[in-house]
Each structure stands twice: as C-alpha cells, then as structure tokens.
Amino acid sequence: MQLPQASVFATLLLLPLTVTAGTVESLRNCKCQPYLPCWPSKSDWQKFNSTIGGMLIAGIRPISSACYEGPGYNKVRCDEVTKDFGDSIWRANQPGAVQHTTWETYSPLEESCPLPSLLTDGTRKQCKQGSVPQYAVRARNAQDISTAVKFATKHSIPVVIKNTGHDFLGRASRRNALLIWTHFLRDISFENQYGGWEPAGCKGDKYKEKELLVKAEAGVMVFELAKAVSKKGRTVVAGAASTVGVVGGFLQGGGHSPLGVWKGLASDHAVEFEVVLADGSIVKASACTNPELFWALRGGGGSTYGVVTSVVLRTHEDVSFVQYALNVTIPILPNETPGTANDTFWELVNRWHTMAPAVNDLGGSGYYFLVTNFLVPEPKVTAHVFVGYLFFFGQKDTKGVEKLFKPLNDWLYKAVGTPESGLVSPLISPPAPATGYLGTLATTLYGQGGTAILGSRLLSRELLSTPSGVQKSTDALRDIDYLGGFILGHYVTPGPKPVDSAAHSAWRKAITHIVVTNNWEQGASFERQDEIKSLMTDFMVPRLKKLDYDTKTGKQTMGAYVNESDKEELTWQDSFWGEKYGRLKKIKARYDPNGVFWCKPCVGSEDWDLDGICKVPR
Numbered sequence: 001m002q003l004p005q006a007s008v009f010a011t012l013l014l015l016p017l018t019v020t021a022g023t024v025e026s027l028r029n030c031k032c033q034p035y036l037p038c039w040p041s042k043s044d045w046q047k048f049n050s051t052i053g054g055m056l057i058a059g060i061r062p063i064s065s066a067c068y069e070g071p072g073y074n075k076v077r078c079d080e081v082t083k084d085f086g087d088s089i090w091r092a093n094q095p096g097a098v099q100h101t102t103w104e105t106y107s108p109l110e111e112s113c114p115l116p117s118l119l120t121d122g123t124r125k126q127c128k129q130g131s132v133p134q135y136a137v138r139a140r141n142a143q144d145i146s147t148a149v150k151f152a153t154k155h156s157i158p159v160v161i162k163n164t165g166h167d168f169l170g171r172a173s174r175r176n177a178l179l180i181w182t183h184f185l186r187d188i189s190f191e192n193q194y195g196g197w198e199p200a201g202c203k204g205d206k207y208k209e210k211e212l213l214v215k216a217e218a219g220v221m222v223f224e225l226a227k228a229v230s231k232k233g234r235t236v237v238a239g240a241a242s243t244v245g246v247v248g249g250f251l252q253g254g255g256h257s258p259l260g261v262w263k264g265l266a267s268d269h270a271v272e273f274e275v276v277l278a279d280g281s282i283v284k285a286s287a288c289t290n291p292e293l294f295w296a297l298r299g300g301g302g303s304t305y306g307v308v309t310s311v312v313l314r315t316h317e318d319v320s321f322v323q324y325a326l327n328v329t330i331p332i333l334p335n336e337t338p339g340t341a342n343d344t345f346w347e348l349v350n351r352w353h354t355m356a357p358a359v360n361d362l363g364g365s366g367y368y369f370l371v372t373n374f375l376v377p378e379p380k381v382t383a384h385v386f387v388g389y390l391f392f393f394g395q396k397d398t399k400g401v402e403k404l405f406k407p408l409n410d411w412l413y414k415a416v417g418t419p420e421s422g423l424v425s426p427l428i429s430p431p432a433p434a435t436g437y438l439g440t441l442a443t444t445l446y447g448q449g450g451t452a453i454l455g456s457r458l459l460s461r462e463l464l465s466t467p468s469g470v471q472k473s474t475d476a477l478r479d480i481d482y483l484g485g486f487i488l489g490h491y492v493t494p495g496p497k498p499v500d501s502a503a504h505s506a507w508r509k510a511i512t513h514i515v516v517t518n519n520w521e522q523g524a525s526f527e528r529q530d531e532i533k534s535l536m537t538d539f540m541v542p543r544l545k546k547l548d549y550d551t552k553t554g555k556q557t558m559g560a561y562v563n564e565s566d567k568e569e570l571t572w573q574d575s576f577w578g579e580k581y582g583r584l585k586k587i588k589a590r591y592d593p594n595g596v597f598w599c600k601p602c603v604g605s606e607d608w609d610l611d612g613i614c615k616v617p618r
C-alpha cells in the first residue's frame with residue numbers, strides 16, 4: 001500500500017539512512033510505522049479484533065518489563081518470568097519473547113529489556129521495547145491468518161510470523177510489526193490410513209495403503225510429532241530438539257535430523273502444504289498444484305512466500321539402530337607442557353573427521369561437541385572435552401560399529417587413558433527400535449533464554465576424504481576455537497539422492513554440518529555485542545568458508561544451512577541457496593510482489609532497507 005502524500009516529508013525525516021538518497025517516488029514503497037498518520041487508529045484495531053474472534057493481543061511488552069519499577073511493575077509476573085526465563089516451552093507461549101534474548105533487542109537504537117536479576121555488571125538498565133512487536137494475532141485457524149494478512153496489507157503494516165521463536169537469526173521478531181502467531185495450531189492427524197490419498201491436484205498418483213502420511217498444523221513441535229507417529233509404529237524425519245516447531249522455520253529451511261543420513265532432509269518428505277498467501281487467499285501447494293511454491297517451501301526459507309498453516313509428511317517404517325557414544329576428557333594438568341593436552345585433543349578431532357566417510361557409508365548420523373578449556377565439576381579440573389553420539393539406523397547387531405571404532409578407541413586408550421581411568425568412555429548400545437529413540441527424543445528439553453549467535457558450514461565429503469583436507473579443517477577449527485564459544489558437528493546430511501527442492505544442493509555433497517557458536521553475558525553493552533558478532537562474521541565464518549573453496553574462481557564450492565548460521569553472513573544468497581537463488585527470487589516476485597512477508601536474510605530481503613520498511617531505490 002502507498003503512503004499518503006502528506007506523510008512523505010515526515011517519513012523522510014524518520015526513515016533509516018539507507019533511503020535518504022532515494023527519490024520521493026521510492027518512498028511510496030514504504031511500510032507504515034506507529035508514528036505516521038497511516039497507522040491504524042484505536043477503532044481500526046478494535047474492529048479488526050472483532051473479525052478474528054478477539055484473538056488480537058495489543059500492548060505487548062518484553063517479558064522482563066514486569067520486573068522494572070514503574071506502572072508496569074508486577075511482582076507475581078516478575079517472579080514467573082524469573083523462574084521460567086530459561087524454559088523453552090514457557091518462552092514459546094509468550095507473545096513478548098523469543099527463545100534467544102539476542103533477538104528481543106534492537107541494536108540500531110540500543111534498545112533491550114534484560115532481566116534485572118541476571119545483570120552481573122551492577123548497571124541499572126532500562127526496559128525498552130526492542131524488536132518485540134506490540135500487536136499479535138493468536139491464530140486459531142487459517143481464516144484468522146488470512147484476515148490478519150489482509151488487515152496488515154490494507155494498512156501497510158510490517159508483518160512477522162512466529163511459531164516457537166527458536167530462530168537463530170532472529171527472523172521471528174520484528175520491531176513495530178503485526179505478529180502472526182501460529183504456535184497454537186497444534187492438530188495432528190493421519191492421512192492415507194486406507195490408501196488412495198492424493199496430494200492436491202494430483203490425479204492417479206495415489207499413495208499405497210501402507211504409506212501412512214501425517215498432517216501437522218503450523219504450531220506442532222518435534223516432540224509432539226515424534227510421539228504421535230511413534231505411537232503408530234512409524235518414524236518421521238524431524239529435528240533433534242524437542243521444542244522446535246516442525247512446520248515453520250525448520251521444514252521451510254530444509255530441516256536436518258538424525259534420520260537424515262538414512263532418509264534425507266525433513267523437507268524431502270513434505271507432500272502437501274496449506275498456505276495463506278500475501279493476498280490473503282488460502283491455497284494448497286503440492287507437486288501438482290502451485291508446484292513452484294511447493295518447490296520453494298521445501299528449503300527456500302520461512303516467512304518468505306506465505307504463512308504455512310499445515311503440512312502433510314511421509315512417515316517411514318520402524319527400523320533397528322545401534323548407538324555409539326563417546327565421552328573423552330583430556331585434563332590440563334599443572335605440570336603439563338603448554339599445548340600438549342591441546343595437541344591430543346586436536347588429533348582426536350582429526351581422527352574423528354578422517355573416519356567421517358566410513359561412518360557415513362555405514363549409515364551413521366548424530367552429533368559431536370568440541371568444548372575446550374572446560375571446568376569439569378568433578379574432579380575439579382580444567383579439561384578439553386569431546387562428546388559424540390552417533391546412530392546407525394538399519395544395523396541389526398553391533399559388529400559393524402565395533403569394527404569401525406576399534407582403532408579410534410585403541411588410540412584413545414593409549415593417548416588419553418585406559419577404560420578404567422574414566423577419561424575415555426566409548427559405549428556401544430545393542431540394537432533398539434527407532435520408535436523408542438523418537439520417544440526419548442520427545443522428552444529431551446533444551447534450556448533457552450541465552451544470547452547465542454552462530455556461524456556454520458556444510459563440509460563436503462570430498463574435503464574429508466583426503467588427509468590434507470581433514471588437516472585443513474582441523475587447523476581451521478583450532479583457530480576458531482581459540483576465539484571462544486564452542487563447536488558442534490552434525491552428521492545429518494542426506495547423501496547424494498537427488499530431490500528437486502529449494503534446499504541448497506551443497507546438502508547432497510556434504511558429510512558434516514559444522515556450527516560454531518558465541519555469546520555474551522546478559523545485558524552486555526551493544527559495543528561488546530558488536531565486537532563478538534564481528535568476530536563471527538569477519539573471522540570465524542570466512543575461515544570455515546575457505547575450506548571448500550575454488551582458488552581459481554575465488555568462490556566457495558559448498559554453502560551453509562540457513563537456519564543455523566550467521567545472520568550477518570556476507571554473500572548470503574550464495575551461501576544459503578547457491579545456484580537456486582535466482583529461481584527462488586522469481587517465485588517470491590510471483591507470490592509476494594509487494595513484500596508483505598519480509599525477514600533478513602531471506603529471499604528478496606535485499607530489495608528492502610535494513611528493517612524491511614522501505615524498498616531500496618534501484
């Protein structure tokens with residue numbers, strides 16, 4: 001929607017610097033803001049509320065505001081916020097929170113609302129709105145979402161979609177936006193129980209009787225889906241963290257899973273979506289109806305093409321799996337030559353990655369953590385800690401896994417400590433049904449409320465298939481580790497089976513997904529936050545990017561997983577989508593030509609200023 005002429009000059013003063021060089025004509029392509037006359041009046045909001053059954057929440061404040069002196073102080077609420085601050089499920093139920101406090105702040109104006117009891121530097125902070133939207137629609141169904149999209153479009157209000165708020169790039173928060181909150185759409189049902197079900201628009205492409213499909217609404221979380229599907233004796237490719245949403249950012253970003261090496265990305269298994277488009281229409285997307293949209297929704301990123309209200313996913317047979325767990329503690333002893341413990345630790349990392357192709361060939365998936373200079377509570381000693389747990393789906397006995405890990409275990413007993421020392425604990429569990437595993441996954445909860453930022457890279461199988469490639473990656477990880485945070489490896493890549501979707505093609509060549517993390521203390525100054533962010537963007541990520549790299553063209557040959565990466569990643573279009581970016585941009589232009597949906601870094605976001613308020617003049 002265009003701004004009224006009268007407000008153009010007021011807007012000129014208030015708009016971000018990126019557009020001041022533009023023409024007046026370009027300013028017409030701006031979203032409305034609360035300080036402009038185009039913003040809906042109180043009565044507009046009231047009327048809107050009545051069209052969605054009273055599901056509008058107005059006047060939302062950041063969760064910690066209840067703990068600040070003044071008219072908003074509320075002791076009961078403050079006690080609740082303090083108690084549940086790190087509880088992921090509680091956070092997902094708050095309109096004024098996301099999972100990581102990083103994204104509740106608004107750094108250009110240095111606005112935040114830290115929980116006073118967590119401030120360690122003795123400063124008294126103020127509570128400011130930051131990036132927490134003041135209005136939210138707690139959607140009950142697709143119709144509420146359609147009404148909200150139409151209202152936002154009519155008044156040209158920025159929109160943000162939130163499900164659980166887990167996003168590591170802050171794409172579920174947006175200052176001065178109308179929040180469309182999908183988290184309470186939680187129905188799970190089964191399709192094709194008797195065979196014959198067809199995706200929308202498909203004729204003669206019926207599913208066989210045994211191929212049970214599950215339909216999940218937008219707010220369903222991993223643990224709910226895993227529980228429902230395993231009750232039917234089936235498995236489903238979903239994430240490893242119980243409270244992440246399945247249908248929102250996870251699936252639309254591609255979605256990796258411990259079942260990935262066996263079955264592929266989660267989005268490879270979507271067969272039909274229901275979506276509210278930018279014009280408010282409610283449509284289906286499948287291989288036969290809106291096929292381009294269907295292609296884009298499987299990996300092209302959330303919050304870009306529409307609001308997905310449900311998805312139909314394939315489920316799979318139950319299968320036995322063998323688990324290998326490894327826990328290594330390398331203490332740094334007072335009389336040790338500096339660096340000795342470190343060398344052993346990095347040799348372990350080198351050996352681990354040297355084995356990656358063989359682990360992959362045996363169908364191994366799972367996770368490993370590299371934590372250096374860690375204060376182990378018992379015995380109280382600083383140590384380098386390596387923890388890995390891998391799953392080998394389809395293994396009926398432990399023989400193959402034992403044989404694979406024997407050389408590594410033998411080396412660890414010599415280099416670090418005997419099995420009795422307690423410093424090296426490899427454990428191979430007997431075969432168990434995968435449905436049982438999904439059941440335990442369902443009960444694992446993750447603490448949230450921190451300030452994590454990430455950077456990442458998909459490393460190619462080719463790189464880790466040569467000693468020099470492995471050594472190069474160890475050297476890079478060692479350099480990065482020196483700067484802080486911790487490193488997490490994921491054997492979750494889906495292998496080369498071609499699936500035509502928007503997910504980066506690097507996934508099909510990758511063998512591991514390396515994530516590096518960093519954070520800062522609650523309430524840290526914005527200057528300090530910027531220093532840490534810049535370390536990630538300017539050093540850590542480029543160091544990883546150079547691993548799979550063509551020195552002749554000067555270009556990366558792999559990429560990164562959009563959902564677990566650095567928000568400030570340079571050349572993000574190439575890093576997250578590679579050669580698919582051009583097609584994705586055309587689909588964006590077709591389904592959302594006016595940029596009703598915007599987030600950063602998301603397809604098409606480069607056409608807007610840094611807050612997605614005004615179109616960048618061309």
Ligand SMILES: Cc1cc2nc3c(=O)[nH]c(=O)nc-3n(C[C@H](O)[C@H](O)[C@H](O)COP(=O)(O)OP(=O)(O)OC[C@H]3O[C@@H](n4cnc5c(N)ncnc54)[C@H](O)[C@@H]3O)c2cc1C
Pocket residue numbers: 099160161162163164165166167168171172182218238239240241243244245246247248249250251252253254255256257302303304306307308309446563564599
């Ligand atoms: C503890 C933890 C563990 C994780 N584990 C895994 C893992 O095992 N595998 C993996 O692949 N990823 C994992 N992730 C990353 C995860 O995929 C992303 O954080 C993802 O964005 C979360 O999606 P969400 O819908 O739950 O979160 P939100 O933050 O609510 O949404 C994320 C993005 O999707 C958009 N969005 C949400 N719902 C919709 C919708 N219905 N329609 C359109 N857009 C929507 C939002 O606007 C936002 O841009 C993990 C993250 C965390 C914090």
